[in-house]
Amino acid sequence: MKKQKSSPTIKDVAEYAGVSIKTVSRVINDSSEVTEITKKKVLDAIEKLGYRPNALAKSLRIKRTYTIGVIISDIANSFFGNVMKGIENVAIKNHYNIIFANSDENIEKEKMYYQFFIEKQVEGMIIIPAPGSQSYLKKHAGLIPVVFIDRKPKDWDGIVVKVNNEEGAYLLTKHLIEVHGYRSIVFLATELDIDPVGERFEGYKKAMEEANLKVRVIEGNRTIEDGCKAIEKVLFSNKPQAIFGCNHVMTLGAIKATKKYSLEVPRDIAVVGFDDFESGDVLRPHLTAVAQVPYRIGEYAAELLFKQITKNEFIKEKEIIVPVELKIRESCGCLYVNVNEGTIIENRY
Numbered sequence: 396m397k398k399q400k401s402s403p404t405i406k407d408v409a410e411y412a413g414v415s416i417k418t419v420s421r422v423i424n425d426s427s428e429v430t431e432i433t434k435k436k437v438l439d440a441i442e443k444l445g446y447r448p449n450a451l452a453k454s455l456r457i458k459r460t461y462t463i464g465v466i467i468s469d470i471a472n473s474f475f476g477n478v479m480k481g482i483e484n485v486a487i488k489n490h491y492n493i494i495f496a497n498s499d500e501n502i503e504k505e506k507m508y509y510q511f512f513i514e515k516q517v518e519g520m521i522i523i524p525a526p527g528s529q530s531y532l533k534k535h536a537g538l539i540p541v542v543f544i545d546r547k548p549k550d551w552d553g554i555v556v557k558v559n560n561e562e563g564a565y566l567l568t569k570h571l572i573e574v575h576g577y578r579s580i581v582f583l584a585t586e587l588d589i590d591p592v593g594e595r596f597e598g599y600k601k602a603m604e605e606a607n608l609k610v611r612v613i614e615g616n617r618t619i620e621d622g623c624k625a626i627e628k629v630l631f632s633n634k635p636q637a638i639f640g641c642n643h644v645m646t647l648g649a650i651k652a653t654k655k656y657s658l659e660v661p662r663d664i665a666v667v668g669f670d671d672f673e674s675g676d677v678l679r680p681h682l683t684a685v686a687q688v689p690y691r692i693g694e695y696a697a698e699l700l701f702k703q704i705t706k707n708e709f710i711k712e713k714e715i716i717v718p719v720e721l722k723i724r725e726s727c728g729c730l731y732v733n734v735n736e737g738t739i740i741e742n743r744y
Contacts, residue, residue: 402709403444412440423538438533442552445709462492463700464512466505468523468546469617470497474643474670474689475523478544481693482521489701491518500589500617502527513539519700524548526588540703542696546590547714556696556715560591560669563685563719564598564639567667570683570721571637572606575728577665581635582612583622583645592641595669599639611635615645622648623655630656630664637727640668646682661728671722680725692717 409416414433421429422437429437440446465482467475479495486493494517496508502525509531512520519540522529529548532541543555571577582599584592596612603610615625622645629635630652640646646668653660660666660680671686695717702708723729 402707403446405446407444408437408440408446411444412436442533445552445711460516460518461490462494462515462517463697463704464494464496464508464515464517464520466496466498466508466512466520466522468498468500468505468525470495470499472642472644473672474687477689478523478693478696481690481695482697483693484690485694485697485701489705491701498523498525500525506531519704521696521700522548526586529553540700542700544692544696552713554699554710554713554715556692556699556717557591558687558692558717558719560594560719561598561601563721564595564669565602566598566721567669567683567685568599568602568639570723571639571665571667571727572602572608575637575665577636578608579633579635580608580611580637580639581626581629582610582639582641583625583649584612584614584641585617585645586614587612595641615648617644619644619648619651622646623651624648626652627655630658634664637665637667640666643668643670643672643684646670646684650678660726665728666726678726682722683724683727683729684722686720686722688717 405416405419409419412419412433414437418429418433419437422434463486465479467479469475483493494512494515496511498505498508505522505525505527509520509522513535517539519542521542521544523544524546528550530550532548532551532553541553543553545555545557547555547557568580571580580599580603582596584596587593587596600610613625613629615622622640626638626649638649640649646666649666649668650660653664653666658664667683669685669687671682671684695715699710699715703710
């Protein structure tokens with residue numbers, strides 16, 4: 396039987412960095428007695444080994460706070476609202492309070508809230524990172540557990556819970572090409588430098604290039620109105636056969652544009668999206684989409700966090716991938732009919 400890998404110790408960090416245990420302790424306590432070069436060596440070792448000084452962290456607290464901090468990147472996005480519900484459910488089960496903060500996709504606000512949570516002595520954090528570098532985490536490396544959602548942190552080797560964005564976008568684009576024969580498909584993005592959007596674009600791009608089709612991408616920023624205005628630019632100039640919205644906000648923007656100009660979906664133009672939001676099955680026509688389960692993503696991230704807080708578990712996996720599912724409905728051109736508990740799906744256009 397294979398022996399389970401134990402959590403790294405302060406001694407392991409000292410040996411890896413080539414310093415004394417006392418020096419590691421000084422770095423953790425942010426002592427001014429340590430040079431910047433030595434400090435960097437120790438912080439790099441802590442990050443590499445995944446060390447968390449639990450005993451020290453607890454001794455620094457007067458008492459347990461039974462509180463976690465959650466930084467959301469865009470609180471107006473309903474996807475993240477459902478993620479928050481999942482986190483809340485697990486926190487309640489563990490008898491913990493939550494402090495929520497909204498970075499508004501601003502890395503400086505994210506840093507500010509992170510420091511605020513440290514000062515409030517939260518016992519762990521869940522962060523949906525804003526675009527930018529998360530290197531600020533190194534200052535308090537290992538003091539409290541942090542789990543990321545949806546996006547890989549930059550310049551920091553943290554645990555992240557996310558969906559398979561690239562595969563989901565690839566499969567949906569392949570459906571548009573192979574089932575419906577669409578040759579002109581526009582990818583409507585928010586910001587491509589945000590990990591999930593960039594990954595979805597790569598999936599779309601891969602399917603298009605495999606079929607020797609032209610890759611067309613339009614950036615629509617962050618609101619429904621932004622998405623609508625972006626799509627208006629192509630509706631009357633080289634109009635595509637299909638629009639792929641990178642998230643539910645951009646998808647709704649595309650649908651708004653088609654309604655504004657009396658275009659029938661999917662007869663005049665197909666519209667599909669990434670995110671199967673609550674009204675996706677209520678819209679007419681029913682929306683074809685890549686379905687995520689944001690509530691479960693939130694639960695999963697919180698479960699990983701509490702394994703570290705309450706059970707002192709060492710999480711070996713750095714990237715936890717939650718599968719996605721294609722919801723094939725009418726907006727792509729398929730005929731979709733609910734029949735009791737089953738469905739009938741066939742190519743209509």
